Amino acid sequence: MVSGVRLVVLGKQGAGKGTQCVRLSHHYVVPHVSTGDMLRAAVKSRTGLGLRAQSLMDAGELVPDDLIMDMVQERLSEADARSRGFVLDGAPRTIAQAKRLDEILAPERLDLVSDLDVPTQVVLRRLSARRVCEDCGTNYSLSSPPTVRWICDVCGGQVVQRDDDTEEAITRRLELYRRQTLPLLDFYTQANLLVTVNGSGDPERVTRRAVRAIEAALAAQGRPPSESS
Ligand code: AMP
Numbered sequence: 007m008v009s010g011v012r013l014v015v016l017g018k019q020g021a022g023k024g025t026q027c028v029r030l031s032h033h034y035v036v037p038h039v040s041t042g043d044m045l046r047a048a049v050k051s052r053t054g055l056g057l058r059a060q061s062l063m064d065a066g067e068l069v070p071d072d073l074i075m076d077m078v079q080e081r082l083s084e085a086d087a088r089s090r091g092f093v094l095d096g097a098p099r100t101i102a103q104a105k106r107l108d109e110i111l112a113p114e115r116l117d118l119v120s121d122l123d124v125p126t127q128v129v130l131r132r133l134s135a136r137r138v139c140e141d142c143g144t145n146y147s148l149s150s151p152p153t154v155r156w157i158c159d160v161c162g163g164q165v166v167q168r169d170d171d172t173e174e175a176i177t178r179r180l181e182l183y184r185r186q187t188l189p190l191l192d193f194y195t196q197a198n199l200l201v202t203v204n205g206s207g208d209p210e211r212v213t214r215r216a217v218r219a220i221e222a223a224l225a226a227q228g229r230p231p232s233e234s235s
């Protein structure tokens with residue numbers, strides 16, 4: 007049997023987090039919990055949260071910690087996440103969110119935090135070429151578009167450029183990443199939870215690298231390897 011995992015994946019915007027989180031969630035048979043996807047769904051269905059978040063998201067600003075972590079708490083309290091764990095994508099993004107996540111999980115704790123490391127020049131190139139299905143969130147790029155022009159291969163939705171993938175918003179998001187999210191690497195190193203994975207190269211190889219690094223770190227904690235690793 008494949009064991010579940012409680013995993014956070016960190017990385018700059020455009021580091022390939024979304025793609026790797028989907029793959030890792032399949033590997034460990036746990037839900038992929040993406041705060042960006044949840045917020046985009048809230049914006050689309052015009053909920054109270056969506057209406058508050060939309061302009062911040064479009065400008066590349068962060069949504070307030072409490073709003074984000076209330077949403078994360080609600081999702082992590084569902085049966086699938088409670089029984090097998092989760093791959094958390096997009097949060098925490100600040101130290102305050104990381105502390106709140108610890109409180110949400112107590113008396114359990116995170117198993118690991120994986121940082122997908124990709125040079126800034128590479129993420130800038132990837133973000134400006136990124137395209138995404140506005141219905142199911144599947145990622146594409148100018149160099150790897152859907153089979154039929156800008157119609158999603160997975161769900162038939164429209165494939166578009168994200169409103170926050172403009173040059174201005176990208177610059178702002180990377181600046182916020184450096185200021186607010188980078189300190190999390192120290193925070194999780196001190197908690198002995200951080201595993202750094204080289205995120206460059208083709209997605210399949212990056213996943214294999216990530217699983218190897220995660221399994222090695224879990225084994226060091228005394229956990230048996232998952233069967234499909
Ligand atoms: P992402 O798809 O993860 O890049 O998230 C898109 C946008 O959603 C971000 O630029 C923020 O505006 C907002 N967002 C997502 N997750 C968080 C978070 N943990 N804290 C604050 N804002 C967030």
